[in-house]
């Protein structure tokens with residue numbers, strides 16, 4: 001039983017779910033927490049809406065990850081044998097029921113938010129459910145969807161408080177470009193299992209080297225655009241100082257991916273978390 005509970009928690013990829021919740025908080029603060037009441041079904045105060053949006057994000061990401069592992073249960077015998085379903089900690093039916101329960105809770109919380117936030121939540125939930133079966137096997141399409149999903153957390157947080165989405169839009173682009181790069185590197189890592197399953201991911205369709213060049217180009221664009229929250233947005237100079245080391249880690253990771261995709265995608269994630277920290281601290285210093 002304890003094994004099952006641990007397996008269920010692992011299915012949600014709690015680190016990613018919590019990080020996504022943090023991106024939502026950042027979106028709310030950057031957009032302006034005192035934002036408007038337009039399009040609300042219920043008269044919910046903005047502070048409660050931030051909490052509801054964060055919890056909806058954490059639950060939706062947890063559900064999205066669990067349903068991905070449900071659909072990937074065969075392929076993960078090759079690509080990820082230690083995941084909870086292939087190692088027997090959780091049954092496929094249990095994983096599916098768990099993910100649906102998380103989605104229902106996420107929708108219930110999203111209904112307390114303005115219309116734009118509800119629309120983002122609905123689009124994201126459809127994308128999360130459809131991703132593995134419909135889009136993951138089309139070259140680049142699945143990667144673009146996960147990139148959109150990662151970036152959309154900022155928009156969701158901003159929309160939850162009815163705030164100004166201009167700087168939030170820049171954060172969306174940075175997160176989406178860097179997530180696209182990492183997803184392509186992850187596909188290079190997974191080529192063996194994906195090929196056996198008949199998927200046409202980007203590296204299978206165009207070759208590993210070209211796919212890695214596309215990933216490096218997307219990451220390069222993100223790094224070049226990373227000063228924008230300072231230049232055209234509301235971020236202070238502390239942000240600029242902190243984002244530079246994050247940029248350096250991500251550039252090195254993209255280079256490393258050409259020799260070792262597993263090490264590259266893992267370092268890329270570390271760089272993205274550093275960038276996320278620079279958003280939090282840099283934005284905080286702009287306020288005081």
Ligand SMILES: CC(C)=CCC/C(C)=C/CC/C(C)=C/CC/C(C)=C/COC[C@H](O)COP(=O)(O)O
Nearest residue numbers: 016019020150174175178222223226272273275276
């Ligand atoms: C250049 C620049 C400043 C970029 C910004 C980078 C930034 C802040 C990116 C946000 C990405 C982030 C921390 C996302 C949270 C976690 C998340 C939603 C990850 C996506 O997960 C999908 C992935 O395929 C799951 O795999 P794994 O992580 O290997 O378990």
Ligand SMILES: CC(C)=CCC/C(C)=C/CC/C(C)=C/CC/C(C)=C/COP(=O)(O)OP(=O)(O)O
Nearest residue numbers: 020057060061064065068121124146149150156
């Ligand atoms: C704001 C709201 C309502 C939702 C947020 C939605 C977000 C941020 C989702 C993040 C991306 C996510 C969790 C995608 C889930 C599916 C996925 C790509 C899981 C990764 O699975 P792996 O098994 O590592 O990779 P592949 O299955 O793609 O090969």
Ligand SMILES: [Mg+2]
Nearest residue numbers: 068069072076
């Ligand atoms: Mg998977």
